[in-house]
Amino acid sequence: MTRYNHPTRILVALDCIIFGFDGEFLKLLLIKRNFEPEKGKWSLMGGFLNEEEDLEVAAARILYELTGLRDIYVEQLQTFGKVDRDPVERTVSVGFFALINIDDHDPEAVKAHNAYWISLNDIPELIFDHAKMVELARERLRYKAALHPLGFELMPEKFTIPQLQKLYEAIYGMTLDRRNFSRKLLSTGLLIDTGEKNENSATKKATLYKLNREKYQDKFHEFWNFMPDTFLI
Amino acid sequence: MTRYNHPTRILVALDCIIFGFDGEFLKLLLIKRNFEPEKGKWSLMGGFLNEEEDLEVAAARILYELTGLRDIYVEQLQTFGKVDRDPVERTVSVGFFALINIDDHDPEAVKAHNAYWISLNDIPELIFDHAKMVELARERLRYKAALHPLGFELMPEKFTIPQLQKLYEAIYGMTLDRRNFSRKLLSTGLLIDTGEKNENSATKKATLYKLNREKYQDKFHEFWNFMPDTFLI
DNA sequence: CCAAAAGTGTTTCCCATACACCCATGG
DNA sequence: CCATGGGTGTATGGGAAACACTTTTGG
Structure with missing residues (x-):
């Protein structure tokens, strides 16, 4: 050979x-x-x-x-x-x-x-250069999640908009405006209302959505804008 | 060992x-x-x-x-x-x-x-999977050049705004509005007017700029917007 | 009835876009 | 003087951001 x-x-x-x-x-x-x-x-x-x-x-x-x-x-x-x-x-x-x-x-x-x-x-x-890998992965997550609807991959099948907001706030370490976040998300057309409500809540129960998978696949590579313009990497 | x-x-x-x-x-x-x-x-x-x-x-x-x-x-x-x-x-x-x-x-x-x-x-x-590599590299260039001031790396030390526009038009295979492109570029503060003009021109000689390297280094990773909003990857 | 969280509406303002116009140069 | 390309100005519309208000629920 x-x-x-x-x-x-x-x-x-x-x-x-x-x-x-x-x-x-x-x-x-x-x-x-x-x-x-x-x-x-x-x-x-x-x-x-x-x-x-x-x-x-x-x-x-x-x-x-x-x-x-x-x-x-x-x-x-x-x-x-x-x-x-x-x-x-x-x-x-x-x-x-x-x-x-x-x-x-x-x-x-x-x-x-x-x-x-x-x-x-x-x-x-961490051993070897794994800390560097983690740091780079974290930057990549911050980068891509601002432009593409990546966050859904970390969510359960059914989720609420406030839960999703908490994810974004965790990724970027900042608080976001509830109302603007919700409007931005809904305007993407990626969410489907399941008709159900989140029962694990002591106050008003939030709507459970699921991901519109077809649209997600189709539009994933388009540039979106999930973070405020004031946000800089 | x-x-x-x-x-x-x-x-x-x-x-x-x-x-x-x-x-x-x-x-x-x-x-x-x-x-x-x-x-x-x-x-x-x-x-x-x-x-x-x-x-x-x-x-x-x-x-x-x-x-x-x-x-x-x-x-x-x-x-x-x-x-x-x-x-x-x-x-x-x-x-x-x-x-x-x-x-x-x-x-x-x-x-x-x-x-x-x-x-x-x-x-x-091309041999092996090199065509796939080229295709991926091309996508990467299109992706990054829309968000970061990557294009300057392909330019000579001194260049004109119309030359830079030709580059972007070549990357994306589309024509861009001269006036909006110029304004967008100048507003980044990345260009320094050298005071010289491009002598290789039969008509009005365009201003030669050079890159503001300090600002370029500092701000490279910020999200910018070098392509029209109507442009989608 | 009250507190806390979810949902909807409104106003303002900036900026990207789509234009028109003027300037400089060589032939 | 005119064709070509470079530079500047402006009106408009859409959307992001910053707000206030209403609704639902459990205690």
């Missing part, structure tokens, strides 16, 4: 930055490592690329292994390739950015990997 | 999508391969990642080798990792997106690599 005449073949790893939202805080699914290397420390969920496996397939495999979920929102973040990023051996790692509904994950799988949902405000020290 | 107990180490390649603008057309720097594999066919400029070399350093090395330029605009595009993307051997390739002033490149280096500037309208068939 023919091969290239180049000496350097390298381990290719994948690391997944997995976001969730519990109604109040933005969270990441992190692993308290009960295996080597760096046993006992915190890290992202990762794995190695196999010989006969597409890169995206490997990412889906690793995400499924930890969360029990398929067909979730995943995009490539960036590839990290500093020589010394992994002290064990030269490794290039492709970072993947995932958004899931925090209620959908399989608790068994998460527990089996010794993984926990950690608020973005309380991220512990 | 300790190593990971994983069997698959893979060649890591880099491929560079290099954009230039000649005043009329957007162009790519492509290679007519006079070496194996796929000798005689067209491809992007690429190379392999070395053992003791950071990924970004490798990209800069490859770009320097072809153009003779350092400190140009480079960003990671995406990593391509289909199993069969390279028929010679399993190879993962990191795509890099570069913007250069077409007049600055070293013609000797370009000639030595048998490279040519090809208009984006006339891209020939």
Whole structure:
């Protein structure tokens, strides 16, 4: 079998930055490592690329292994390739950015990997360059969520507008005007009124909406404007 | 020396999508391969990642080798990792997106690599998945140039507003209103009037501007709006 | 009846758009 | 003096932002 005449073949790893939202805080699914290397420390969920496996397939495999979920929102973040990023051996790692509904994950799988949902405000020290990956993923979320209706990926099937507003306020660390936010969202035509109300409320029950999936697919790449003009990245 | 107990180490390649603008057309720097594999066919400029070399350093090395330029605009595009993307051997390739002033490149280096500037309208068939890389890079350029003052990277040191408008029209394949474009650009405060005029003109000579580099650095990541609101990706 | 949260309405003001007009230059 | 392209001015409309008010619910 023919091969290239180049000496350097390298381990290719994948690391997944997995976001969730519990109604109040933005969270990441992190692993308290009960295996080597760096046993006992915190890290992202990762794995190695196999010989006969597409890169995206490997990412889906690793995400499924930890969360029990398929067909979730995943995009490539960036590839990290500093020589010394992994002290064990030269490794290039492709970072993947995932958004899931925090209620959908399989608790068994998460527990089996010794993984926990950690608020973005309380991220512990992470191994290797994982902190840099998290920071970049956070910027990417802030960037894209301002322009595209990304936030729905973090919501349950049915949700209220105030819940969605809380998500945006968590992403950007700022408060938003209730009335303008609601109008902006409804004007996108992305919301379908389910006719139901949120029963978990001590006051006026908010309307439960679901996502208009067809329109969401069609218009996802258009530029929208989910944040006030006064907001700057 | 300790190593990971994983069997698959893979060649890591880099491929560079290099954009230039000649005043009329957007162009790519492509290679007519006079070496194996796929000798005689067209491809992007690429190379392999070395053992003791950071990924970004490798990209800069490859770009320097072809153009003779350092400190140009480079960003990671995406990593391509289909199993069969390279028929010679399993190879993962990191795509890099570069913007250069077409007049600055070293013609000797370009000639030595048998490279040519090809208009984006006339891209020939490319090897492997390079056509996909080009398409993605093109989308990235269209995306970012609408939001950030990226276009200046493709301009010479001194340029006129009509020249810049021609660039945007080439990127998006549409005509723009002269007067609104000019106002929008000037209102950013990114342009410094050099006091000189473009002498290569048969009619009224346009003002030559240069980029306000400090402001450009500071404000690059803010959201701007260089395209009409009616424009959708 | 009251407090807290959800929903709807209104006014104002800025800015993007779509125009028209004037200026400079070479032939 | 005229054709071509560069530069400046202006009216208008839509939409974002900043507000006030009403409605629903549980206690």
